Amino acid sequence: MRKLLLMAGLCGTLATAHAQEIAPYGALPSKAQLAWQDMEYYMFIHLGPNTFTDNEWGHGDEDPKVFNPSRLDARQWARTAKLAGMKAIIITAKHHDGFCLWPSKYSTHTVRESAWKNGKGDVLKELSAACKEYGLKFGVYLSPWDRNHPAYGTPEYNQVFSNTLNEVLSSYGPVFEQWFDGANGEGPNGKKPVYDWDLFHHTVYKNQPNAVIFSDVGPGCRWVGNEDGIAGTTNWATLNVKGFTPGKGAPAQSVLNEGNMNGEKWIPAECDVSIRPGWFYSPSTNDKVKSVQHLLDIYYGSVGRNGNMLLNVPVDRRGLIYSADSIRLMEFKRFRDESFKTNLALKAKVTATETRRNNSKVSAANLTDGKPGTYWATPDGVLKGTITLTFAKPASFNRLVLQEYIALGQRVKAFSVEILENGAFKEIATATTIGHKRILSFPDVTTTQVRINIQDALACPVISEVQLYKAPGLLAVPVIQRNKQGEVSITCSSPDPELHYTVDGKEPVYSSPKYTGPVSLPAGGIVKAKAFLEKGKKASATVTAVYDIAPAKWKVTFTDGQAKGADPEKAIDGNPESFWASVIQPEAAKYPHEIQVDLGEELTLKGFTYTPRHLVEKSGTIYTYAFYVSEDGKNWGEPVAQGNFANIANNPVTQSIRFNKAAKGRFIRLVAVAPANEKEQWASVAELGVITK
Numbered sequence: 001m002r003k004l005l006l007m008a009g010l011c012g013t014l015a016t017a018h019a020q021e022i023a024p025y026g027a028l029p030s031k032a033q034l035a036w037q038d039m040e041y042y043m044f045i046h047l048g049p050n051t052f053t054d055n056e057w058g059h060g061d062e063d064p065k066v067f068n069p070s071r072l073d074a075r076q077w078a079r080t081a082k083l084a085g086m087k088a089i090i091i092t093a094k095h096h097d098g099f100c101l102w103p104s105k106y107s108t109h110t111v112r113e114s115a116w117k118n119g120k121g122d123v124l125k126e127l128s129a130a131c132k133e134y135g136l137k138f139g140v141y142l143s144p145w146d147r148n149h150p151a152y153g154t155p156e157y158n159q160v161f162s163n164t165l166n167e168v169l170s171s172y173g174p175v176f177e178q179w180f181d182g183a184n185g186e187g188p189n190g191k192k193p194v195y196d197w198d199l200f201h202h203t204v205y206k207n208q209p210n211a212v213i214f215s216d217v218g219p220g221c222r223w224v225g226n227e228d229g230i231a232g233t234t235n236w237a238t239l240n241v242k243g244f245t246p247g248k249g250a251p252a253q254s255v256l257n258e259g260n261m262n263g264e265k266w267i268p269a270e271c272d273v274s275i276r277p278g279w280f281y282s283p284s285t286n287d288k289v290k291s292v293q294h295l296l297d298i299y300y301g302s303v304g305r306n307g308n309m310l311l312n313v314p315v316d317r318r319g320l321i322y323s324a325d326s327i328r329l330m331e332f333k334r335f336r337d338e339s340f341k342t343n344l345a346l347k348a349k350v351t352a353t354e355t356r357r358n359n360s361k362v363s364a365a366n367l368t369d370g371k372p373g374t375y376w377a378t379p380d381g382v383l384k385g386t387i388t389l390t391f392a393k394p395a396s397f398n399r400l401v402l403q404e405y406i407a408l409g410q411r412v413k414a415f416s417v418e419i420l421e422n423g424a425f426k427e428i429a430t431a432t433t434i435g436h437k438r439i440l441s442f443p444d445v446t447t448t449q450v451r452i453n454i455q456d457a458l459a460c461p462v463i464s465e466v467q468l469y470k471a472p473g474l475l476a477v478p479v480i481q482r483n484k485q486g487e488v489s490i491t492c493s494s495p496d497p498e499l500h501y502t503v504d505g506k507e508p509v510y511s512s513p514k515y516t517g518p519v520s521l522p523a524g525g526i527v528k529a530k531a532f533l534e535k536g537k538k539a540s541a542t543v544t545a546v547y548d549i550a551p552a553k554w555k556v557t558f559t560d561g562q563a564k565g566a567d568p569e570k571a572i573d574g575n576p577e578s579f580w581a582s583v584i585q586p587e588a589a590k591y592p593h594e595i596q597v598d599l600g601e602e603l604t605l606k607g608f609t610y611t612p613r614h615l616v617e618k619s620g621t622i623y624t625y626a627f628y629v630s631e632d633g634k635n636w637g638e639p640v641a642q643g644n645f646a647n648i649a650n651n652p653v654t655q656s657i658r659f660n661k662a663a664k665g666r667f668i669r670l671v672a673v674a675p676a677n678e679k680e681q682w683a684s685v686a687e688l689g690v691i692t693k
Contacts, residue, residue: 022356022377025409025459027238027266032210033220034407036176037237037268037436038372039137040303042088043081044272044312047123048099050280052317057646058097060147064113067099072116072319074123078130080313080321084329085336090139090179090310091127093168098148102171106164109148128172140168141179144195153187158196162203169207178204180215181223182247197245216250217241218267221308225256226616227651229273229309230301234432237306237410238263248678253616261413262458268436271302274312275325277653281314284656287528287544289324291477295332306410306435328541339471343370344397348389348450348468354378355385356460367466375405377462378454385461389450389468396446400429401467402438410435412463413456420449434463444470475540478529484574486522486550490515490529492540497531510536524548524693548609548692550574553600557633557667560593563682571595571685576611576654581620581684582672593672593683598633599690602666605629607658607691610645610670613684614652617677620684621648624674627657629665636669649676658691 029037049055049062051069081089094100101123103112112119124140131138144161151157169175180200184192201219204211212220222239224231236259244251259269275295276285290298295311302309313329316322345368352364356377366374367387378385400417404410412434418425429440450468454461476494483489490499499515500508508530521527524547531540556568561583570578582593612621626639640663645655668690672683 022359022408022460022462023380025411026262027264028409029237029266029268029406032212033266033268036212036221037308037406039087039308040437041299041309041311042086042090042137043077043084044141044274044310045077045089045091045315046095046274046279046281046312047101047315048092048095048280049097050095051315054282054284055646056278056280056651057644058095058099058147060097060099060109062097062099064099064109065115067111068115069315069317069319070116072121072123072126072315074126074130075133076320077127077315078134078136080326080329081136082134083333085333086136086311088137088139088176089127089131090141090177091123092143093124093140094142094146094164096143096145096147096183096185098146098152100164102168104164104167106160106167107149124168124172132173137176138173139177139179140172140175142168143181143183144200145183145185147185150188153189153191153193155193157187157193158199162196162199165200165203166207169204169211175208175211177212177214177220178208180213180246182216182245182250184247195246214270215246216256217244217246218265220267221270222259222267223250223256224269224271224302224307225253227273229271229298229311231269231271231305231307232258233305234258235269235306235435236261236263236433237266237268237406237435239267240264241267269307270310271298271307272310272312273298274314274651275328276314279312279314279647279651281316281322286322286324287542289328291541291543292328292331292335293474293476295328296335296474299336300439300441303437304439306433306437335472335474339399340401340469342469343368344395344468344470345389345466347395348391350466351388351390352376353386354382367463370465372403372405372464375462375464378460380460382460383454383457385454387452387454387463387466389466391448394446394448395468396444397468397470398442398444399469399471400440400452401465401469402434402452402463403436403465404434405462405464406436408462409459411457411459412454412461413458415455416453418451418453419445419447421447425449425451441471475531475533475538477540478531478543480527480529480543480545482521482545482547482550482574484550484572485552486520487518488521488527488545488547489518490527492531494531494533494540497533497540499529499531501527501529503527507542510539521547522550522552524550548689549603551689555598555600556580556595557598558594558596566684568595571688572597574687576614576686579613579684579686582682584620584682589681591672591674591681591683594669595685595688596633596667596669597688599666599668602631602664603690603692604662604664605640605659605668605690605692606662607656608641608668608670609654609656609687609689609691610685611654611687611689612645612648612652613686616650616652618680619652619677620680620682621652621676622672622674622683622685623648623676624672626671626673628669628671629663630667630669631665633667639671642673645676654687656691
């Protein structure tokens with residue numbers, strides 16, 4: 001009898017122990033990926049010859065002596081990143097131009113051949129040491145595309161690139177992330193190489209077994225599908241990768257943006273974006289640093305949607321982070337700190353329905369203990385549940401933070417948020433995925449009870465954190481627009497702001513002219529504006545808009561066709577939200593395409609601007625262009641400018657092209673020679689402009 005009782009007790013213990021287990025679901029993160037997702041926010045630095053030549057993509061034929069950041073201070077970069085709340089720095093060790101920021105023995109296009117430190121410098125050595133000093137992780141970006149190396153385009157190049165990788169990854173200490181892209185241009189022989197990704201990955205892991213490898217398809221983390229830094233409102237950390245490769249062989253950008261539910265591999269999204277319009281430093285963008293509000297929108301769209309935020313802060317020509325960028329980073333840090341300073345959920349009593357039993361690790365109390373390694377869960381097979389926060393006194397908040405215990409997989413498919421109002425529950429938000437972190441923003445609400453309803457999941461939900469915050473209000477920045485006639489309007493989404501502006505290039509102050517209606521600026525100029533509250537005590541960041549001649553007299557004289565509803569005049573209407581598109585039927589949508597414009601008067605032109613549609617897919621964005629100027633609209637001669645809009649497919653911002661020599665004429669002609677996306681054989685123009693100043 002005693003033996004039977006012991007056996008029964010043992011069986012009961014085993015059964016209870018089995019009940020405590022929560023089986024992992026689907027693809028799972030590695031230890032390195034878990035640590036990576038906890039980092040959330042870190043710095044990208046673009047630096048190279050492009051910094052000095054004002055290019056986004058160099059051609060590899062630049063004189064290496066142009067690289068001379070005479071005051072380069074990697075400790076300033078690391079100190080800035082640390083104070084900004086960032087956890088790491090990734091640097092462009094080698095961009096597409098092939099220039100190496102270290103004295104590589106596999107290239108003759110390096111800092112060794114530059115004027116910087118008389119060829120004795122090593123940027124990677126200085127930055128890795130600075131990161132170590134300031135407690136930051138260190139990462140590197142090496143582009144496989146090399147527009148300088150003579151072996152590029154040949155089968156031998158793969159080993160050259162592997163050797164280059166090996167050189168970097170074995171020389172500068174721990175590397176937390178190896179950043180790749182799939183850029184693949186033609187070599188000197190006119191051929192594009194087939195990259196040996198297996199060799200490249202083997203080289204990385206041989207030297208840095210804990211490195212997270214970034215590319216369109218990982219294997220460590222993936223591109224989010226845009227360079228705006230914004231993940232999908234649905235964002236799975238899992239992705240189907242079989243049959244895909246980085247670059248043109250990658251999944252659709254919409255898939256990269258959202259991931260795949262039940263994807264084959266755990267490959268979370270990294271959201272890369274620049275604090276300026278371009279990736280490399282340019283003096284022309286010193287007044288175009290993103291506002292705090294814009295950075296917050298990106299933060300909520302990346303970290304707040306189960307991604308990591310990789311913010312590029314380009315180093316200037318001195319070798320320093322420019323003051324405007326640094327100031328904005330600190331403002332952004334202060335506002336984030338203020339927004340997430342006090343977790344109101346700690347004051348609430350937490351209860352939950354459908355709580356898993358016989359498991360000491362599972363408790364509703366774990367949801368507000370501030371420990372991401374603890375959790376609440378439902379029983380196996382139960383895909384719904386409600387978490388309720390009850391306050392003794394009404395609480396006001398406008399942010400909700402949720403986290404899943406992703407070590408066991410990503411599970412939640414849909415949830416809603418309700419508050420108790422006038423004796424009944426009112427829905428204030430709905431969303432889909434959670435993952436590592438989900439942040440929801442909504443207008444201020446006040447209540448004594450909050451319900452979070454998990455509505456659907458792939459397996460039993462396992463939630464680690466619920467947090468509530470009241471973020472302070474932020475004065476929105478003004479928006480400056482100019483119409484076809486040259487009338488400038490200034491608006492602001494903040495309630496009842498006073499808008500003050502200048503047109504002389506000076507910083508607006510409260511005593512500057514107050515905006516009361518459209519300002520006429522047909523000949524162009526610089527408009528700066530600020531929003532003020534409380535008689536000037538509170539002020540927004542300054543917004544700057546630079547205009548050339550308004551297209552008031554312009555008329556489109558010829559196009560090679562148009563899509564339905566895409567009037568050619570929309571290419572010159574002053575509104576970048578409207579556009580002209582050539583015909584998109586397959587039989588009539590073959591490149592080249594063109595648009596011709598009568599400027600209404602003869603002008604001396606120093607360049608032109610092209611604004612693409614702000615889309616990364618189905619945009620008709622032009623990549624290769626030729627631009628002509630004519631006096632009579634019939635005799636065009638040779639192009640006054642021709643080339644490629646570098647990186648425009650992923651970063652569709654306004655392109656400003658200056659001519660080598662000024663040209664006089666009344667007519668202009670933009671020829672779209674090749675598309676940014678080979679699958680899109682039509683062309684589009686959101687706005688076409690000229691440079692006369």
